[in-house]
Amino acid sequence: MQLLRLDQFAAHLNETFMVEIENVRSPFVLVEARPIQHHPVQGLVRSPFSLLFRHEAAVVFPQRIYTMSNNAMGEFGIFLVPIARDKDGFIYQALFN
Template sequence: MQFLRLDQFAAHLNETFMVEIDQMRAPFVLVEARPLPYQPMPGLVREPFSLLFRNESAIVFPQRTYNMQNDRMGEFGIFLVPIARDKDGFIYQAVFN
């Protein structure tokens, strides 16, 4: 299992991540990467964090694990949840804890 960290994503704000959706690829732009509050404890693998991505499609994609690829970060699976809609499309969140 790959343990992704906040610092790996923070350097990629406003970059496009391609997501495989039903045999097609859709662009998701990373619009926010922030730490989440937590209590330090023994055995903590990583500090929790949240990512927000924007997709400009008029169709909302369901929450599930998607294969995501970025030219500099490579390919990995990520669980995305649609959380909002704005004038530019839908916002999806990934939470790591």
């Protein structure tokens, strides 16, 4: 299992990540990558962080693990949760803790 970190994603803000949805690759744009406040814990492997992605589909996709890829980062599984809708589509969040 690949250990993903905030700095890996922050370098790709506003880039497209392709997500596999029912055998179709669909573009999600990384619109936010930020740390989550936390109390230091001994042995913590990485600091917690949050990612927000925008998808311009008119339908919302359910929360679940999706296969995601980016040219620079390769392919990985990510748990996405729909959290909001705006004029441009739906916003999905991934939390890492």
